Amino acid sequence: MTDRSAAAPGRPVDGLLARARRSPVLWAVAALAVLLLFNLVANPGFFSLRIQDGHLFGNLVNVVKNVAPVLLIAVGMTLVIATRGIDLSVGAVLAISGSVAFTVVEGAADPTSGGTAALAIGLAVAAGLVLGAWNGFLVSVVGIQPIIATLVLMTAGRGIAMLVTDGNIVTAENPVFDWLGGGFVLGLPVQVVITALVLLAVGLFTRRTALGVLIEAVGVNPAAARLAGVRARSITFTVYVFVALVAAVAGLMVTANVSAADANRAGLFIELDAILAVVIGGTSLAGGRYSLTGTVVGALILQTLTTTVLTMGLPDEYIRLFKAVVIIMVFLLQAPRVRAALRRRRGPAATAGGAAGTPADAGPVPPDPVRPSVPEPAAGTGSVPGRPAEQGVLR
């Protein structure tokens, strides 16, 4: 989970502060802090928390609760993006998962029993796994570019969801889903706890084992990674299955939130929010180095923005504008060129490190003319812009 943007090869290790300043996560954290500060002034009620019926209640709780589905998907998306892929189908997978679950509950002989809920959740998650395996198969075995491969499900998936629900919004009442939608564990919403556990597990799995480094290796250069003995194909396959799995869980959450499965609208554009959260968090779409912490902060920024504008009662037209302005500002602050320019203005002394730049976070990566041709291009990422391994983060 630690950010590793600092210290490009050959550069002297400098102070913690200087390192932090180059970290894109820092700017995201700063943006979130500014946003919260803004709320402190503009919406005094924003931070009011109260205990009600034995659990926390207030805007901050709404933020962490409503962010849960997006964040869950964004965590999976971070890993996919780290392998230089992308998954556009998560919104459709979410809709299918919710539709499957509620169609099962609605059609069951005893809709309110725990067994029905277990079956519904099991089938929804299984549907997610199958769809993830399909995406993973297209990308890692067939070798279709991720954006195209997942576009198939993105457009067709809602059709599948509508077939499942017969075009209707399916409503059902089941205590397990009611708990998932509005229940609390230790005073915190269930969805927040689930998301935190998944985040913790992914953090441990990828950062306490070599898995994280292997994922980054695949993203930096799949061919080189494969030649170095990394099982690039299985890793790519696995991340697509994982992101679909979390999308399915998010689908259960979204559906439980409103006790209704809406094949058309559930999770609409959530893939874009998830990708945005990942990118705001400082993970480059070009693959390689990733930051889960950044993703968490990115998702929190997006949700805080939404809750802020809703609390302020801004008209809808301005909500989008306001969001766009804030997000563009975060991106500008993260852009290496803007940061270099800012440093130059502060004085030439500070420029020394900046000019060398950290290639990994340098926005659009130019195509690499000298990329070695490999006998068998690694699946899935065949014609993605290349980035030489020596630029990467493996050190």
Place this chain on the structure above:
Amino acid sequence: MIRNKLLAAVTASVAVLGLAACGGSAEGSGGGGGGGGDDTITMGFAQVGAESGWRTANTQSIQESAEAAGIELQFSDAQGEQENQISAIRSFIQQRVDVIAFSPVVETGWDAVLLEAKRANIPVILTDRSVETEQEDLFVTFLGSDFIEEGRKAGEWAVENWASTGAQWNIAELQGTTGAAPAIDRQEGFAEAIADSPNLTIVASQSGDFTRTGGREVMEAMLNSNPDINAVYAHNDDMALGAIEAIEAAGKVPGQDIQIISVDAVRDGMQALADGKINFIVECNPLLGEQLMELAQQVLDGEEVPERVVTEETTFTQEQAAEVLPDRKY
């Protein structure tokens, strides 16, 4: 190269849509060949899509009524794309159907294709939503709900039942999709009706995008910023249902602590009304198939029809909802 990738993605999606459209029209021309000559009426209907329960009920009503009236229906689903709808209408014109009906995806951009229909002497009936055209007489009539009237009915109920109590009513308004005709008109009609009641105040008004999730999230934020909200006016049932979840989560009782008026009267909304969680629903009737078939018959018989035909609609109180719920179709 990234740009190339995006371009490829866009090309692919356009290709997919294009294929879908072609598939639809090819199917249509196969069935339409025999329709032109004999006495049975052939109607080409271009639907918006299947985006909500309301729309599905609307489609079903049109298909069933056409069958009952002995009208041959060429049905095309535009999947929310104006482009698809225009090509569907063009193919109806080529097949020389007797009458064209459609629910426009958007309000503008219909002049050219409607002119083609006019030149081919095929009358056009609009359903559910209207269009803006340069020329006046490009369609014969528009059959659909009067959204302003719906808002007015909601407002009138509020004046009768809330304003008369003398208490202060702080109303949260959950608007539909920004810029959509039903959202604009329902807001206008409601505001007009409550204008003379000083104790009815809209304290917060935001778009919940006509969805449950939207209604829930907006209501959550409103309850935090305006704890003294005691009434909700939702532009559709789905948002009202989302708001109910938010109100319950905040530890209040929907229908009592916070009273709710909504528009649409879809099944789930009616259920909530019968359960006492919603207080009043204004109907927005999707079952306009029968009226549409009658209109088509009249137009083809050369009878004069009014330019604007309003769908037959009613309102429901909690008691009425409990009564009609068992026979509710949608």
